[in-house]
Amino acid sequence: MVQSEQKVTASSDNNDEKLFTKLKQDLKNYSLVLGRSLVILWTAAPRIVAFLIIVLILESIIPAVTIGINKYIVDTVAEVTSTHEYNLTVVASVVSLWIAVIVLANLCGPWINTTFTNLTEKLTASINLKLIDKADSFVDLTNFENANFYDELAILQAQSSNVPINLLGGLLEIFTSLVTQVTMLVLLASVSWWIPLLILATYLPQTYVSFKLESEVWHENFAKSPQIRRMRYFSSLMLTDSYAKEVRLFGLSSLFRQRYLEAFEDRYQIMEKLRGKQVWATTTLGLLSALGNGFSFVWVVQQALAGKLTPGSIIVLIQSLGYIQQNITRFLQYSKKLQKGLLFMDMFFKFMDTQPTMALSIPGKSVPKPMKSGIVFDNVEFAYPDGRVALSGISLTLNPGETVALVGENGAGKSTLVKLLARFYEPTKGNIFIDGENLKDVNLEEWRQQIGVVFQDFCRYSLSVGENIALGDTSAMDDLERLKCASEKSEIKARIEKLPQAYDTLLGKQFDGTELSGGEWQKVAIARAFVREKDAQLMILDEPTAALDPRSEYEIYRSFAELVKDKIAILVTHRLASVSLADRILVMKAGKLVEMGTHEELLLQNGEYASLWNMQAEQYQFENQNPELKIPNSELVVNQ
Numbered sequence: 001m002v003q004s005e006q007k008v009t010a011s012s013d014n015n016d017e018k019l020f021t022k023l024k025q026d027l028k029n030y031s032l033v034l035g036r037s038l039v040i041l042w043t044a045a046p047r048i049v050a051f052l053i054i055v056l057i058l059e060s061i062i063p064a065v066t067i068g069i070n071k072y073i074v075d076t077v078a079e080v081t082s083t084h085e086y087n088l089t090v091v092a093s094v095v096s097l098w099i100a101v102i103v104l105a106n107l108c109g110p111w112i113n114t115t116f117t118n119l120t121e122k123l124t125a126s127i128n129l130k131l132i133d134k135a136d137s138f139v140d141l142t143n144f145e146n147a148n149f150y151d152e153l154a155i156l157q158a159q160s161s162n163v164p165i166n167l168l169g170g171l172l173e174i175f176t177s178l179v180t181q182v183t184m185l186v187l188l189a190s191v192s193w194w195i196p197l198l199i200l201a202t203y204l205p206q207t208y209v210s211f212k213l214e215s216e217v218w219h220e221n222f223a224k225s226p227q228i229r230r231m232r233y234f235s236s237l238m239l240t241d242s243y244a245k246e247v248r249l250f251g252l253s254s255l256f257r258q259r260y261l262e263a264f265e266d267r268y269q270i271m272e273k274l275r276g277k278q279v280w281a282t283t284t285l286g287l288l289s290a291l292g293n294g295f296s297f298v299w300v301v302q303q304a305l306a307g308k309l310t311p312g313s314i315i316v317l318i319q320s321l322g323y324i325q326q327n328i329t330r331f332l333q334y335s336k337k338l339q340k341g342l343l344f345m346d347m348f349f350k351f352m353d354t355q356p357t358m359a360l361s362i363p364g365k366s367v368p369k370p371m372k373s374g375i376v377f378d379n380v381e382f383a384y385p386d387g388r389v390a391l392s393g394i395s396l397t398l399n400p401g402e403t404v405a406l407v408g409e410n411g412a413g414k415s416t417l418v419k420l421l422a423r424f425y426e427p428t429k430g431n432i433f434i435d436g437e438n439l440k441d442v443n444l445e446e447w448r449q450q451i452g453v454v455f456q457d458f459c460r461y462s463l464s465v466g467e468n469i470a471l472g473d474t475s476a477m478d479d480l481e482r483l484k485c486a487s488e489k490s491e492i493k494a495r496i497e498k499l500p501q502a503y504d505t506l507l508g509k510q511f512d513g514t515e516l517s518g519g520e521w522q523k524v525a526i527a528r529a530f531v532r533e534k535d536a537q538l539m540i541l542d543e544p545t546a547a548l549d550p551r552s553e554y555e556i557y558r559s560f561a562e563l564v565k566d567k568i569a570i571l572v573t574h575r576l577a578s579v580s581l582a583d584r585i586l587v588m589k590a591g592k593l594v595e596m597g598t599h600e601e602l603l604l605q606n607g608e609y610a611s612l613w614n615m616q617a618e619q620y621q622f623e624n625q626n627p628e629l630k631i632p633n634s635e636l637v638v639n640q
Contacts, residue, residue: 030342037167037345044126045119052115052172059108060176062101064183067319069098071312078311116172120165127164127348131156134351139444140358141424146385154229156351159344167341173334177327184320184327188296191313195296199324202292227263234260289328293321358426364443367450368435371537374399374568375421380430382416390416391591394430400537403561403569405582407612412588414572415456418542421570422451452536456543456572458525462510465496465524466503472528473535486531489559492523526556530563539564542572557581585609 042049072094135153143149185196234256237243247253300317303309375398382391391413398404406414419425420432423444432439439447452472461468469486470477476486483503487493499505499514506513507524516524526541533539541560557571561581571582579585585602587595587609594608602609 029346033342033346033349036349037171037342040126040130040345041119041123041168041171045122048115048119048122052112052119053175055108055111055115056172056176057179058104059112060179061183062105062108063180063323064187065101066098067184067187067316067323069094069101070319071310071316073098073312074315075310075312116168120168123164123168124161128160130352131160131348134354138356139360139423140356140426141419142357142385143354151229152347152351156344156348158228163341163344166337167345170334170336170338170341174331174338177331177334181324181327181331184323187316187320188324191300191309191317195299195317198292198296199289199321202289227267230263231260231267234263289325293325297321358423359440360444361441364446365437365441367442367446367537368437369450369537370566371400371435371568373435374402375538376433377417378431378433380420380427380432382420382425383428389591391420391427394593396586396593396596398568398570400568401566402584403564403571403582405579405585406570406572406588407579407585407609408588409612411590413591414588415542416591417588418453418455418540418570418572421538421540422448422453449535450537451540452529452532452538453540454525454529454542458522458528460508460521460525462508462513463506464501464503465499465505465507468507468524469503469527469531472531476531482531483527486527486533487524489530489556489563490523490527491556491559492520492527495520495523523556530560533563533567536567538568538570540570540572542570587612 073091076091076094138144185199188195188199237247237256238253238260247256297317300309300314304311304314377394377396380391380394381389383389394413394417406417408414416425420427423439426440434442434447461471463471466480466483467477469483470479472486476482480503484493487496495516496502496505507516509515529539529541539560541557557573558581560569560571571579573579580599583598585595585597585599586593587602587607589608595602595605597605603613
């Protein structure tokens, strides 16, 4: 029996020790995050912060000053009633001070509101800019293809516009609340030394539990962030024009609505339980605080009735306890906002502390201009973080002035090879050399400036036509002739000149701009690559012409082939019109380079390339039987 009691005691001691250790760790973490948050707040707008602190301190001490004046007046009146004597100058001074305090209180409010609004805008912009800069510092794509990274980034992005406001609001409200509380406790100490201690003892547990439960809510909210993203996704399927046709044609609304509801219910059930715990804990501990206040009030009344305290002391107690209770509620309310802000900032700082997955050589070696021996892949392999092998044993040389076509089925590794060239990924094994220099050692920014590329999933920017094209080389932003030249080479010049404001026409629906067809958008994206062709040494078209008709694609590729005669050019395509313009064809299958040669040489090998050719050749028999509709023989299709 004794041993059993000893075990229970030891277990209790261990639990207390764990609780104390966790409390210390929580306080340490919050202190560190708060310190870093204050630095960001100060650097966002130092003069505004300094002015706001001064005004808030003035506003915070006004209640204590007012209560002190009220005590003096009540005690003075009580004394005059019995002695019929008073100092008119002192009374007049006190009354004047009371009026001045009221005037000051009325002036503080508008200044605080205006200054707070200005500061929140500065803080929000500062945090968003830091997020943008940090995301831009990840020069590769590894993090952007990681689900956990995306969940975290989605939370930061979604809440960056309102949580910093909660953080700032919580900080300022708690600051003023604490200053007011301290002054009230000092006033209460003038009545009796133990009253402030009792008040603190009864509401500190409530504060701690409130913080602890709010932390649980936040972490559970983060754990369910995939469900939040699913809710947004299924909502967007129903509410955006991109999916409107298929949703209605296939009757998908009930399915997407159900998926939205399932994601909501999964998240809601957990959050409902946690919020219930918050309510019960706050209510229970709130009763403890009320009992402390009640005991203090009863004691003061008894002392006053016994003649041991003045009437002014009763006024001090009543008003001080009222302010303290009001500020306890206010403190707990805004401490939740502050904690949400601190938890957000904790995630923000962890994101800011994330190290890039790709090591850079700084400043790095200069890119050879012009390249002489070209680009060499030496037994290159690449595997994604989940273990999927995308490329294996790739060894090849891309010679200056050579146009190479890259063909193969979906998933063969063509786009991955292009991304390795742009150094969006680091090879898992092997190396890529630029004129004998390892690509890892070359200055990355300078290298990317040497590349003109159009990807399959090219971007559509809600900017003007000219800006959309000039994004390929921002030095051309105000060079209309360069923009016209690039648009002409991409077969979009005539269409642009018919737009309301030509190259100044805003594109995209987001800001009520003009919407282009899919093929027209593709030609704008291709012009974006062409505007860089003067300075680039490597030009890549990663199948950007899927929405173009064969003849338009043939003209674009022919123009492209003429532009890149002195450059290394790579065509990733599924149509043989472009393949026929290449000096060499590289055939990929399952992440490996299986064939290499000219069109004729590969057909004679009767291998993978010939198989792909024959698979699609029958589709063009119609053109062969109808000469008036026939496109060049080389327009046969290789299955991408």
